[in-house]
Amino acid sequence: DAKTTQPPxxxxxxxxxxxxxxxxxxxxxxxxxxxxxxxxxQGPQYIIHGLKNNETNxxxxxxxxxxxxxxxxxxxxxxxxxxxVYYCIVRVAGTDKLIFGxxxxxxxxx
Amino acid sequence: DVKVTQSSRYLVKRTGEKVFLECxxxxxxxxxFWYRQDxxxxxxxxxxxxxVKMKEKGDIPEGYSVSREKKERxxxxxxxxxxxxxxxxxxxxxxxxxxxxxxxxxxTRLTVV
Numbered sequence: 001d002a003k004t005t006q007p008p009x010x011x012x013x014x015x016x017x018x019x020x021x022x023x024x025x026x027x028x029x030x031x032x033x034x035x036x037x038x039x040x041x042q043g044p045q046y047i048i049h050g051l052k053n054n055e056t057n058x059x060x061x062x063x064x065x066x067x068x069x070x071x072x073x074x075x076x077x078x079x080x081x082x083x084x085v086y087y088c089i090v091r092v093a094g095t096d097k098l099i100f101g102x103x104x105x106x107x108x109x110x
Numbered sequence: 111d112v113k114v115t116q117s118s119r120y121l122v123k124r125t126g127e128k129v130f131l132e133c134x135x136x137x138x139x140x141x142x143f144w145y146r147q148d149x150x151x152x153x154x155x156x157x158x159x160x161x162v163k164m165k166e167k168g169d170i171p172e173g174y175s176v177s178r179e180k181k182e183r184x185x186x187x188x189x190x191x192x193x194x195x196x197x198x199x200x201x202x203x204x205x206x207x208x209x210x211x212x213x214x215x216x217x218t219r220l221t222v223v
Contacts, residue, residue, distance in 0.1 A: 043214025
């Protein structure tokens, strides 16, 4: 199963863009990249996913490099409520299994 | 909104007890999952199910079993609880084999004493 590597923690000023990196160098051609986040004491929440192309929704943007070995989640205008642990996940090809890593703890400060 | 409901928020059980953790979803999702979450280890997949009466082992199934008699309900069973099963347990469901449709419950914090 493809694994992901994320920095354990990051800080971001409120109102600024938060750019969360993820390495997935062993990803195979048909494996999707997913991002979830977990706010303290809650279950993880889906944010966005992609295969090759960059994706954007109301929550975030996902930038995937051309070789697909890394990606970046962008929260364009971080708020205090975006403080959470963010998980970058590669879905196991041909299954619905999501294998979570330990994620990045994002702290947004005033 | 899709709701995934876990029957208890907090549970305290004794070593050796048989423990049932219940999870119910109300959106007719085919897939259901059980994870445990421990500090420094992230979420680890215990068992999952793609259909009624069907189950597959995840990464850490030892000491656990599951039951899915109805589509909306997925139970996690600790046959003989041990202290190393003290953890946060999270249930999730999804509508199809797409991964992005995961909806998680709020979790059950189980303490085995």
